[in-house]
Amino acid sequence: MLIRSDESGWNHKAGSEITPQRVYQDRRAWMRGVASGAAGAALALWAGRDARAQMQTPRPGKLAALAAVPSKVPGAMTMERLTTYQDASTYNNFYEFGTDKSDPLKYSTRFQTTPWSLSVEGLVKQTRTFAIEDLLKLGAQEERIYRLRCVEGWSMVIPWIGYSLSELLRRVEPLGSARFVEFVTAVDSKTMPNVDSTVLEWPYVEGLRLDEAMHPLTLLSFGMYGEILPKQNGAPVRLVVPWKYGFKSSKSLVKIRLTEEQPRTSWVKSAPREYGFFSNVNPNVDHPRWSQATERRIGEDGLFAKKRKTLMFNGYESQVASMYAGMDLRKFY
Ligand SMILES: Nc1nc2c(c(=O)[nH]1)N[C@H]1C(S)=C(S)[C@@H](COP(=O)(O)O)O[C@H]1N2
Numbered sequence: 389m390l391i392r393s394d395e396s397g398w399n400h401k402a403g404s405e406i407t408p409q410r411v412y413q414d415r416r417a418w419m420r421g422v423a424s425g426a427a428g429a430a431l432a433l434w435a436g437r438d439a440r441a442q443m444q445t446p447r448p449g450k451l452a453a454l455a456a457v458p459s460k461v462p463g464a465m466t467m468e469r470l471t472t473y474q475d476a477s478t479y480n481n482f483y484e485f486g487t488d489k490s491d492p493l494k495y496s497t498r499f500q501t502t503p504w505s506l507s508v509e510g511l512v513k514q515t516r517t518f519a520i521e522d523l524l525k526l527g528a529q530e531e532r533i534y535r536l537r538c539v540e541g542w543s544m545v546i547p548w549i550g551y552s553l554s555e556l557l558r559r560v561e562p563l564g565s566a567r568f569v570e571f572v573t574a575v576d577s578k579t580m581p582n583v584d585s586t587v588l589e590w591p592y593v594e595g596l597r598l599d600e601a602m603h604p605l606t607l608l609s610f611g612m613y614g615e616i617l618p619k620q621n622g623a624p625v626r627l628v629v630p631w632k633y634g635f636k637s638s639k640s641l642v643k644i645r646l647t648e649e650q651p652r653t654s655w656v657k658s659a660p661r662e663y664g665f666f667s668n669v670n671p672n673v674d675h676p677r678w679s680q681a682t683e684r685r686i687g688e689d690g691l692f693a694k695k696r697k698t699l700m701f702n703g704y705e706s707q708v709a710s711m712y713a714g715m716d717l718r719k720f721y
């Protein structure tokens with residue numbers, strides 16, 4: 389059971405209790421839209437949302453080791469309205485299972501997340517492999533409410549559970565020569581229907597500079613909304629890097645490697661002019677094919693579907709900007 393203090397500004401007891409209420413509120417907003425004659429566009433958007441609402445699957449459930457308290461890390465909490473569990477678990481990018489937003493839920497059923505282990509290797513004093521059960525207990529689990537901004541122009545606000553990646557990294561003692569961290573995720577052609585496609589090079593590989601990986605906001609996450617992660621969101625362990633575009637937040641991690649050279653990431657390999665190594669959220673640097681100035685908050689697609697202004701570093705500027713002092717962010721996109 390989650391323990392929440394009132395200061396978190398968020399009082400839901402169990403996810404299942406809040407979701408119907410939020411759906412209800414959204415429906416009321418939609419009804420008002422119909423009444424005021426704004427129904428056309430709202431109806432079209434609602435159709436997609438309602439289709440996703442049909443896709444509910446059993447929730448993965450709670451775990452004693454996930455009893456989390458609200459984080460005290462600066463920037464790790466927000467008063468913003470949460471994205472519904474329904475939206476966060478049915479509208480996903482996880483290309484190993486397909487490129488449609490609904491594919492990760494639909495096609496991840498055969499993917500096995502137990503047993504699971506994560507190895508940490510490369511330029512470290514202690515190469516180690518952690519069983520997921522041990523990894524869960526390595527740091528104190530916290531709840532953090534992060535915005536996640538996808539490079540495609542939408543965002544969500546999700547209560548994640550986990551601890552700072554730095555907790556894990558300091559256990560393996562990085563060597564002085566380590567400058568980057570590479571993240572390698574699971575690949576299994578028997579249970580992942582899209583890994584024989586050439587849309588990306590598999591396994592999905594991402595990377596951070598060592599200081600970014602050690603930043604307290606960089607989260608190693610095991611759960612969301614008080615429960616263990618569902619497969620479509622990256623079970624059993626993923627990264628969440630809230631000031632970077634969503635694709636930096638690698639799901640279903642199997643290996644973390646400390647390196648001297650900048651890792652060659654899957655997205656940089658597939659389209660280097662569109663996706664850079666840093667990929668910090670930046671409204672002033674457009675993607676070559678679209679603007680990054682605004683975003684659509686998932687769940688706000690009913691009535692009054694107003695786009696939001698995208699914030700520098702996704703709103704985490706005061707926490708992270710100093711890491712990029714003096715860097716030309718147009719060049720290092
Ligand atoms: N292994 C893996 N991790 C991944 C992806 C992926 O395709 N494969 N997609 C990324 C992208 S583009 C985004 S926006 C986020 C989405 O996370 P969510 O579905 O939990 O919101 O996961 C990221 N992590």
Ligand SMILES: [Mo]
Pocket residue numbers: 481537538539540633634635
């Ligand atoms: Mo994304």
